[in-house]
Amino acid sequence: MAKKPMLLRDLFHETLKDIYFAENKILKTLPKMAKAAHSKDLQRAFSKHLRETEGQVKRLNQIFKIIGKPARGKTCTAINGIAEEGAEIMKDFKGMPALDAGLLAAAQAVEHYEMSRYGTLRTWAEELGMPDAAKLLQATLDEEKATDLALTKIAKSVVNVEAEQELVS
Amino acid sequence: MAKKPMLLRDLFHETLKDIYFAENKILKTLPKMAKAAHSKDLQRAFSKHLRETEGQVKRLNQIFKIIGKPARGKTCTAINGIAEEGAEIMKDFKGMPALDAGLLAAAQAVEHYEMSRYGTLRTWAEELGMPDAAKLLQATLDEEKATDLALTKIAKSVVNVEAEQELVS
Numbered sequence: 242m243a244k245k246p247m248l249l250r251d252l253f254h255e256t257l258k259d260i261y262f263a264e265n266k267i268l269k270t271l272p273k274m275a276k277a278a279h280s281k282d283l284q285r286a287f288s289k290h291l292r293e294t295e296g297q298v299k300r301l302n303q304i305f306k307i308i309g310k311p312a313r314g315k316t317c318t319a320i321n322g323i324a325e326e327g328a329e330i331m332k333d334f335k336g337m338p339a340l341d342a343g344l345l346a347a348a349q350a351v352e353h354y355e356m357s358r359y360g361t362l363r364t365w366a367e368e369l370g371m372p373d374a375a376k377l378l379q380a381t382l383d384e385e386k387a388t389d390l391a392l393t394k395i396a397k398s399v400v401n402v403e404a405e406q407e408l409v410s
Numbered sequence: 411m412a413k414k415p416m417l418l419r420d421l422f423h424e425t426l427k428d429i430y431f432a433e434n435k436i437l438k439t440l441p442k443m444a445k446a447a448h449s450k451d452l453q454r455a456f457s458k459h460l461r462e463t464e465g466q467v468k469r470l471n472q473i474f475k476i477i478g479k480p481a482r483g484k485t486c487t488a489i490n491g492i493a494e495e496g497a498e499i500m501k502d503f504k505g506m507p508a509l510d511a512g513l514l515a516a517a518q519a520v521e522h523y524e525m526s527r528y529g530t531l532r533t534w535a536e537e538l539g540m541p542d543a544a545k546l547l548q549a550t551l552d553e554e555k556a557t558d559l560a561l562t563k564i565a566k567s568v569v570n571v572e573a574e575q576e577l578v579s
Contacts, residue, residue, distance in 0.1 A: 247502060
């Protein structure tokens with residue numbers, strides 16, 4: 242029996258399931274990160290991104306509707322690996338001066354993973370003639386980029402404080 | 411016994427080991443991706459990035475010297491997860507029209523992971539008063555960004571070809 246040809250629309254569907262799983266994983270992880278963070282700015286940034294992520298999951302639900310498939314995730318080993326590294330940092334650096342810097346690094350790794358996936362999906366949606374899906378994906382991509390920039394700003398201030406603490410420690 | 415305080419320099423060292431492992435993993439993966447790719451442009455891009463990666467590993471060796479530690483990696487579950495997804499695509503889409511689009515997506519996920527790590531390490535090197543290390547990290551970050559841009563360009567042309575193939579299939 243010949244194998245069914247795997248086309249761009251199949252790849253789009255597979256990748257949509259991948260990011261759907263990832264976003265749902267992030268929904269569970271962000272409250273833990275917000276709770277662990279020392280800096281108020283960082284706590285607020287994580288809480289804000291949690292609300293954004295809820296909206297991003299809604300957009301994914303709309304895209305599943307556009308392609309006529311049920312909204313369902315499939316295990317994304319990449320996000321699981323990134324989350325595992327983040328959990329390790331929360332454990333190893335608990336109560337330590339560098340915890341927030343580590344949390345920020347973990348969060349930015351997540352943002353970059355999402356940026357690569359949403360960029361790819363947006364390009365494919367355009368090529369597959371789905372302008373409405375492309376628009377939804379672009380909206381999320383813009384949010385992820387803005388979050389990454391906001392985290393970079395916090396990273397610089399958090400790291401400054403940490404560095405000072407080290408000088409006096 | 412009190413736990414040793416984990417400071418920014420410890421986090422820098424841990425993250426350096428993480429990206430050292432990741433780069434060495436990428437060195438093993440890129441030849442397989444170059445061999446699998448259909449598009450000549452994509453093959454060339456992967457081969458070029460292989461040579462760049464060799465230079466990036468050398469820079470990491472220099473940074474280990476700067477901090478007076480042996481150049482040693484530690485398992486990076488994030489890159490392992492991303493690589494696993496790439497291997498799955500190579501298997502599921504072997505000989506299929508959408509293979510190159512899938513390879514590109516996998517490669518861009520890798521680039522984004524590296525960009526987040528090098529950006530973080532560069533910021534920390536500056537704060538820790540290591541301008542030479544910061545310069546080396548910035549050089550690699552610039553290369554990763556350029557590679558990502560080059561891949562985006564190829565992605566658009568590859569996807570165009572695939573989309574046409576689908577219309578006639």
